[in-house]
Amino acid sequence: MSKKKVSALDMPDVPMGQLPEHLNLQRTRLRCKADAPIHTESIQYSGAYASMGVDSSVDIKKFNSNFKVEIVRLTEDEIEFDMIGIDAALANAFRRILIAEVPTMAIKKILMVNNTSVIPDEVLAHRLGLIPLDADPRVFEYLSENDEPNERNTIVYKLDVSCKKGSPRITVKSDQLKWLPNGSELEIATLDKSSKVKSYTSFSCSQNSLPEISKKPLGVKHDDIILAQLGPGQEIELEAHAVKGIGKDHAKWSPVAATWYRMLPEVVLSEEVKGQDAEKLVKKCPVNVFDIEDLGNGDKKAVVANSRACTLCGECIRDVSEGLVKLRHVEDHFIFTIESVGALSPDELFIEAVKILEEKCHRQIVQLS
Amino acid sequence: MNAPDRYERFVVPEGTKKVSYERDTKIVNAAAFTIEREEHTVGNILRMQLHRDPNVLFAGYKLPHPLQYKIIVRIQTTSQSSPTQAYTQAIDDLDKELDYLKKSFEDEKNREEEKLRRGY
DSSP, rough: OOOOOOOGGGTOOOTTTTTHEEEEEEEHHEESSSEEEEESOOSSSSSEEEEEEEEOOOOOOHHHHHOEEEEEEOOOSSSEEESSSHHHHHHHHHHHHHHHHHHHEEEEEEEEEESSSSSSSHHHHHHHHHHHHHOOOOGGGOOOTTSOOOTOOOEEEEEEOOOOTTTTOOEEEEEGGEETTTTTOOOOOOOTTTTTBBSSSSSSEEEEESSTTTTTTBSSSSSTEEEEEEOTTEEEEEEEEEEEETTOOOOEEEEEEEEEEEEEEEEEOSEEEEEEHHHHHHHHHHHHHHHEESSTTOOOEEEEGGGOOOOOOOOGSSSTTTTEEEEEEEEEEEEEEEEEEEOOOOHHHHHHHHHHHHHHHHHHHHOOO | OOOGGGGGGOOOOOOOSSSSEEEEEETTTTEEEEEEEEHHHHHHHHHHHHHOTTTTTEEEEESSSSOOEEEEEEEEEEEOOOOHHHHHHHHHHHHHHHHHHHHHHEEEEHHHHHHHHHHH
């Protein structure tokens, strides 16, 4: 193949306004070579390739016509879906918002009445804070320092366990956290004996009576989380208040276990690989991207069977001639995986994330004007 | 010991404006917007949307210091438009795109649930 360099403007069969094939590949595909990936920047600015007459500006109509969503797998805890036509900045923004800015409910304040176990107070409090709660945060409001804790912004739980003398050690699991729909039962100690007794929360009505909450009781999501172990004669009695917060404040308020995205891999064999080499290639790949195709009369050829499973480990390009296997990433096709901790289902989580990003945009415009 | 409180990352204190604007004295049609209590999540998206506008000559964002929770977005446009116009246009476009994205996702989710219900 002659490598005479021809200016892209002089290539005869490229119409004005379109890019020749090799430039289009550079622009839309990230190529993974043996030592490092190349063409990683997304050439998304509107003046790109302007000398070839290509209009790279993207307006709403272009975006709407190019954009597509495809859900691959949807279960109660996990969703895997494809978004085609968006940029890496948008994908990363969704990932960041899912981890840090979608609100959940988690235990924040603990009123310790009695703790004679071997677990110190603060360690027990930390463990209680990390328990995922089965409460829909969209029903609740934020509690700031000046607000009174009431039924709209607090959930109250009680833990009252003791181990009798003479009985064996017991394990305190998270199913022993009882929900108190009527609010706190502890009273604020005052010296003034005649004044009305006040409790730490001022619930005006039971949370059971609120229609949004009474659909199912507000418990913990997993009831086999070990909190502490009690020996004979030890007891724990405490009250826990849960409020709404976001992951940026503390990781206990993060609603996802793990959320990540990757770009769609494209594996291309630029030459024919036959016989023994084909067998070797198929064996090298740990996720079975390649497969053998029988050509008849004993001859075998390697074909790409499942390029979506490729993890870019680089095994297939390591010891072969350069350019035999082309590993590429499509730069605007993102495969998102969201694993939810449990309060909201993963598709609801994604919709909340989009709503939060929209609200950020709104707030900024309003502020400027 | 000197670390700021965690809620400082997202709570705008009283008296500071969320977005402030400063014109560049040396270059025409250039301005710097300071957005308080935001970081790469919003900054990168804004930069990407500004790049798609054919009237924008320069668009970039930076976080001056990781412990100061604000971003500075610098925009320079041609004489056809102004930085403020480019900024509001970019946010408006982003809003519409996100609306479309949300609708597409909800449609796809409903389609998927229909499929599951029919037991494919």
